[in-house]
Amino acid sequence: MIYEHEIPKGSKLYFGKSAKLKREIENLAGKILEEFGYEEIVTPFFSYHQTKSISTKELIRFSDEKNHILSLRADSTLDVVRLITKRLGRSVEHDKWFYIQPVFRYPSSEIYQVGAEHIGSSNLRESILISQKIFEKLELFVGLQISNIKIPQIISKELEIDISFFEKGNIEKILGLDIKWLSKLAYLQKPKDIDSIIEIVPISLKDELTKIKELCDKIEYKNIIVAPLYYAKMRYYDDLYFRFFEGNKTLAMGGCYTWESLKAVGFAGYIDEIIELKECS
Numbered sequence: 001m002i003y004e005h006e007i008p009k010g011s012k013l014y015f016g017k018s019a020k021l022k023r024e025i026e027n028l029a030g031k032i033l034e035e036f037g038y039e040e041i042v043t044p045f046f047s048y049h050q051t052k053s054i055s056t057k058e059l060i061r062f063s064d065e066k067n068h069i070l071s072l073r074a075d076s077t078l079d080v081v082r083l084i085t086k087r088l089g090r091s092v093e094h095d096k097w098f099y100i101q102p103v104f105r106y107p108s109s110e111i112y113q114v115g116a117e118h119i120g121s122s123n124l125r126e127s128i129l130i131s132q133k134i135f136e137k138l139e140l141f142v143g144l145q146i147s148n149i150k151i152p153q154i155i156s157k158e159l160e161i162d163i164s165f166f167e168k169g170n171i172e173k174i175l176g177l178d179i180k181w182l183s184k185l186a187y188l189q190k191p192k193d194i195d196s197i198i199e200i201v202p203i204s205l206k207d208e209l210t211k212i213k214e215l216c217d218k219i220e221y222k223n224i225i226v227a228p229l230y231y232a233k234m235r236y237y238d239d240l241y242f243r244f245f246e247g248n249k250t251l252a253m254g255g256c257y258t259w260e261s262l263k264a265v266g267f268a269g270y271i272d273e274i275i276e277l278k279e280c281s
Contacts, residue, residue: 010109012102012272021275022112026100029114029134029269033098036130038116041097043079045104046070053078053235058105072104077266078236080117081259095119115254115268124240125218127254127267131244132221134269135251140277142246143223146191146216147230149237149255150208155182155229158204166231174229189225191216211240242267249273 007013014022030040050059050071059071073079076099084092098116105111116130128144135142152166159182165173174186181200188197194213198206212226232241232255241255251274254267 008108012110038096038098050074060106074103112271113268117266119264121265122263124265131252142244144221145227145243147227147241148208148212149241151228152231154204185228
């Protein structure tokens with residue numbers, strides 16, 4: 001029996017203090033993004049193309065009137081890039097866009113986000129700086145992790161390790177290989193320690209570790225760690241990557257990616273997680 005007051009598991013209800021806080025976070029983020037030259041876009045709730053960014057297991061799917069499969073928006077990143085470059089095309093020259101909207105995951109999860117995409121850019125530092133400013137204005141001094149998605153991909157290929165071990169954070173499997181440089185990468189956390197490890201890793205990894213070091217050198221942030229073996233679940237991130245976190249909660253994440261040979265950078269902040277953290281602080 002479903003009672004009248006019940007809502008589906010994973011759905012959201014905001015009222016009173018939480019509704020006010022949600023609006024304040026969204027307004028603050030929008031203002032900061034506009035200061036950095038971003039314009040707002042609101043994409044459709046429905047999409048034919050979500051499988052390019054999200055596993056079909058996570059999609060809420062159904063058919064349109066012509067029996068074409070579509071889904072509720074489960075990710076905003078590639079939809080923004082696709083709509084700007086394909087749908088709007090030459091009528092829009094601007095390349096910096098932000099969104100404040102929910103995404104939906106199977107079976108009934110609502111995830112409210114604020115995010116931004118800079119099309120044609122590889123400047124991940126700006127995405128980190130914007131996220132950093134939002135958290136500072138909210139008086140949330142959380143951890144910042146810097147990674148490079150290419151590193152686990154290269155190691156997976158060269159050592160014939162299933163990429164799922166990195167995705168699931170299976171450190172035991174990685175350490176069980178008893179490879180000195182790999183074990184050191186697994187425990188690496190401080191940016192200043194990268195230089196010593198670069199000397200012992202395979203040549204294929206040296207440039208990728210250097211990218212992490214150079215990005216860290218450009219960021220002024222007290223609570224920063226590096227995690228070179230971290231592998232993001234998002235299909236499109238393929239290079240430098242970051243996430244702001246508190247404990248086991250990811251508050252924002254972003255990275256470099258390529259869409260149809262077009263370079264771009266972007267990030268998404270998770271409003272629900274931020275609200276929960278603010279209410280507990």
